[in-house]
Amino acid sequence: MPPDFLMAALKCIYLLPEAEITDLYARLLFNQNEQRLYFEMNRVGLDKLSQLGSFRTLWIN
DSSP states (O other): OOOHHHHHHHTOOOOSOHHHHHHHHSOOOOOHHHHHHHHOOOHHHHHHHHHHOOOOOOOOO
16 A cells, blocks of 8 residues: 555545455456366257357447
């Protein structure tokens, strides 16, 4: 945490130490087993996805 004189100059509220912020918001790293567990689609999901077919995205400016 910055010293008091910097805190006043920054006008920021620090609720968490930098280490806790990093722990909470850092990108998660998954090993191969965890990737398979969390992100691999099962047969039911693959079947539902195949029923959707393809679709185009409409861009509206």
